[in-house]
Amino acid sequence: MTQRSFTIRVPATSANIGPGFDVVGLSLSLYLTLKVTITPPTATSPARPPTLTYSGEGADEVPLDAYKNLTTRVALYVLRCHDITRFPANLSIHVDNEIPFGRGLGSSGAAVIAGVLLGNELGELNLSQSRMLDFALMVERHPDNVTAALVGGFVGSYLRELDHAATEAASVPLSEVLPEYPPDACEEWGLNPPQPPFGIGHFVRFGWSSCISAVAIIPRFELSTAKAREVLPLEYSRKDLVFNLQRLAVLTTALAQEPPDPELIYEAMKDRIHQPYRKTLIPGLPEAQGPRSWH
Numbered sequence: 001m002t003q004r005s006f007t008i009r010v011p012a013t014s015a016n017i018g019p020g021f022d023v024v025g026l027s028l029s030l031y032l033t034l035k036v037t038i039t040p041p042t043a044t045s046p047a048r049p050p051t052l053t054y055s056g057e058g059a060d061e062v063p064l065d066a067y068k069n070l071t072t073r074v075a076l077y078v079l080r081c082h083d084i085t086r087f088p089a090n091l092s093i094h095v096d097n098e099i100p101f102g103r104g105l106g107s108s109g110a111a112v113i114a115g116v117l118l119g120n121e122l123g124e125l126n127l128s129q130s131r132m133l134d135f136a137l138m139v140e141r142h143p144d145n146v147t148a149a150l151v152g153g154f155v156g157s158y159l160r161e162l163d164h165a166a167t168e169a170a171s172v173p174l175s176e177v178l179p180e181y182p183p184d185a186c187e188e189w190g191l192n193p194p195q196p197p198f199g200i201g202h203f204v205r206f207g208w209s210s211c212i213s214a215v216a217i218i219p220r221f222e223l224s225t226a227k228a229r230e231v232l233p234l235e236y237s238r239k240d241l242v243f244n245l246q247r248l249a250v251l252t253t254a255l256a257q258e259p260p261d262p263e264l265i266y267e268a269m270k271d272r273i274h275q276p277y278r279k280t281l282i283p284g285l286p287e288a289q290g291p292r293s294w295h
Helices: 070-080 107-122 129-139 143-151 164-170 225-230 238-254 262-268 285-289
Strands: 004-015 024-038 051-056 091-097 154-159 201-206
Touching (some): 024 238, 107 143, 129 143, 143 201
Parallel strands (some): 051 091
């Protein structure tokens, strides 16, 4: 057996685009990159546990234990669902991250997709894109970010209606998928994880005009997904739902038109489902949204 090396690169994403709350996502040109090397053990270089190094955003706070790091835990989950209980010997992974944490750029979604891709490569599983999405959705239960990170581009996604298999998947606690390992964690923890059902999530790629570039305004503070969801109401009026549906139907086509119509896009980006409730959490959001100024 010879040394094997490969690289995995996963983009940042922006989800909840305009009126597309929990529906649309967009991949961006910031990346989480894994450089992976597997060196066969020899008489002079015996087998050792996996090593993980990290540079870039979050380098001072990311766990470097393969049993505690999100990306490697997801990879191990994928492997164990295919009866591969441990990482290959002498596995070395260097992660370089350009995606800020807690800034709405899909850092956790990128880490999850990187883990699914890593597990697929390490196990030489040849999983289809849809099957890899199944594994990702067992960990990251909202499809918009992970789908955009996996397939790239501008995408719309949804979860399968709750038939028996999907209901069963949704009811599985995340702790059973990615168990919290104690300080003395070893290869014997989490050996029998739950298998994901087939076809949990579905998606379509929309067009994107070559004239349009995305600009990410990255704040200096973090805002967790949980906190951003806490401020949302449990019920909406019919008027607000219709408002969003009308604009979403227009937006997915308007962003692909050549040349694009700025006035149409501006109006189609309006939202009444999430942005009005989150503006108090994000200083400067109202100013960033308008009034419009096209040049």
